[in-house]
Amino acid sequence: MSEKTGLFLRRWMLLISMSLGVGLSMLLFYVPGLASIEAPWHEFAHRMQPVLVGVMLFLQFNVTAPSDLGLHRWHVRILLLQALLFTVAAAVCIALPRGGVPSLLFECAMLCFICPTASASGVITSKIGGSLQQGMAYLLLSDMLATLLIPVIIPLVHPSEVHSYLQRLWIIGQRVFAILVLPCALAWLIRFFLPGLQRWLARYTGWAFYVWGICLMLAMYLATHSLLSSGTSIWTAFLIAAVAMLSCVLQFWLGRRLTRRQGDAERITAGQVLGQKNTGFLIWLGLGFMTPVTSVVGGFYALWQNLINSWELQHTKIIDKH
Numbered sequence: 001m002s003e004k005t006g007l008f009l010r011r012w013m014l015l016i017s018m019s020l021g022v023g024l025s026m027l028l029f030y031v032p033g034l035a036s037i038e039a040p041w042h043e044f045a046h047r048m049q050p051v052l053v054g055v056m057l058f059l060q061f062n063v064t065a066p067s068d069l070g071l072h073r074w075h076v077r078i079l080l081l082q083a084l085l086f087t088v089a090a091a092v093c094i095a096l097p098r099g100g101v102p103s104l105l106f107e108c109a110m111l112c113f114i115c116p117t118a119s120a121s122g123v124i125t126s127k128i129g130g131s132l133q134q135g136m137a138y139l140l141l142s143d144m145l146a147t148l149l150i151p152v153i154i155p156l157v158h159p160s161e162v163h164s165y166l167q168r169l170w171i172i173g174q175r176v177f178a179i180l181v182l183p184c185a186l187a188w189l190i191r192f193f194l195p196g197l198q199r200w201l202a203r204y205t206g207w208a209f210y211v212w213g214i215c216l217m218l219a220m221y222l223a224t225h226s227l228l229s230s231g232t233s234i235w236t237a238f239l240i241a242a243v244a245m246l247s248c249v250l251q252f253w254l255g256r257r258l259t260r261r262q263g264d265a266e267r268i269t270a271g272q273v274l275g276q277k278n279t280g281f282l283i284w285l286g287l288g289f290m291t292p293v294t295s296v297v298g299g300f301y302a303l304w305q306n307l308i309n310s311w312e313l314q315h316t317k318i319i320d321k322h
Contacts, residue, residue, distance in 0.1 A: 013213040014310040018303065021220025029228045042225060049218040049280060052211055053119045054183045059208040060122045060136060061187035062201050068133035074259045074266055075138055078274050079145055081254060085113040086149065093157045101236065105243050107157065107290055108297035112247035114150060115277040115285070115301075116142040119179070120212040124276065124309050127209065130268035138273040140184075143176045146281075154289050168289070175281070216306065219280055223299025226283055232293055240293075244300035251275040252308055276305050 028038040089110040096103040117139045126132040151168035191198045227237065252275030259270040279302040286295030 012310075013209065014216060014306045014313065017213045017216040018220050018306055021217040022224045024217075025221045025224035025228065029225065042222075045218045045221050049215055049222065050179050052215045052218070053179055053280070056123065056208045056211045056215060057119050057180065058183040058187050059201070059205050059211070060132065061184045062190070062198060063205050064133050064136050064187075065191065066188060069137040069140065071137065071141075072134060072266070074262055074270055075134075075141060077258055078138065078255060078270055079141055081258065082113060082142065082274065083145060083149060085251075086110055087153065089113055090153045090157055101239065104236070104291060104294065105239055107294045108240050108243045109247055110153075110157070111282050111286055111290065111294060111297055112244060112277065112301055113251070114146055114153075115279070115282040115298075116146045116176075117273045118276040118278045118305075120208075120215065121272050121276040123209045123212050124312070125269050125272040128268060128272075128312050129264060130272055131265045134266065135269050135273050138269075140180070142273070143180055147172050147176055150285070150289070158290055171288075175284070216302075219302055220299075223279065223283060223302050226287075227296050227299045232296055236293070237296065240297050241300040241303075244297050245304045248275060248277075248301055248304040248308065252305075276309065277301060279305075 028034050028041060089106050093103055093106045093110065096106065117135075119139070121139065122132045122135045125135045147169065150172060151165045154168070155165075187198075190201070232240070252271050255271035255274035256267050259267045262270075279298040282301060283295045283298035286292065286298060
């Protein structure tokens with residue numbers, strides 16, 4: 001790949017992937033002759049996305065030693081802020097009459113706030129001058145926060161006799177383990193027992209960005225499919241989109257604001273890890289534990305966060321160490 005082509009892809013990858021994902025979903029949904037293709041493609045996208053996320057995380061953990069994942073003071077501040085935003089939104093939901101649009105919108109905000117950091121946050125963070133290692137450390141922390149807090153708070157908003165706290169903890173923990181813990185464990189086993197292989201794999205860390213491009217295309221396809229299949233009215237969809245936009249911009253801004261006295265790398269990293277969310281997890285959480293229509297917010301959040309990331313890539317000197 002030429003340097004010119006690589007630079008073009010690094011600057012425009014997000015917009016290209018988003019356009020392909022949304023366009024493909026609308027094409028398969030609205031063109032009758034393609035109905036026979038939609039079901040197998042949807043199944044493929046659903047199964048393939050977590051596999052690619054695991055590959056992307058493996059490439060990042062491969063260049064992140066356990067000693068690099070130290071706890072920083074700003075980690076604690078951002079983590080407490082994320083828990084506070086989620087808890088406040090949940091308290092408002094509990095106070096509002098159930099079934100109304102205001103309650104639905106605050107449920108959407110809840111999901112946006114508690115959703116763990118996106119697996120690709122380190123990819124973008126390292127490109128725009130942030131710290132990959134500090135971002136990966138917060139990725140682990142945010143997944144632990146979501147795993148422990150969601151089973152406590154969600155039943156207060158949506159009482160259910162189907163799952164106990166331990167059952168919810170097990171269900172969420174299984175998903176986190178498969179997508180996050182396994183790639184981390186494999187990368188570190190290779191680091192300690194096959195250092196030669198680890199050094200060779202480190203040459204391909206930059207490929208994580210292109211894997212993310214494919215992941216993003218599949219994520220936008222699944223998010224758009226969720227929106228089109230939900231039967232949500234245009235007005236409700238507009239309000240959910242507005243909640244997703246406000247939640248997204250607020251978290252990117254708060255992350256940078258709370259670390260404004262830190263170095264540039266910490267400020268950039270904090271904004272990314274708080275604002276960039278694992279929208280696949282968000283959609284799954286809405287479908288499995290909340291009102292199914294709340295899953296639509298994941299698609300809109302993916303749109304807004306990637307528009308912000310695309311803007312950052314356009315207006316920041318891209319750093320490419322690999």
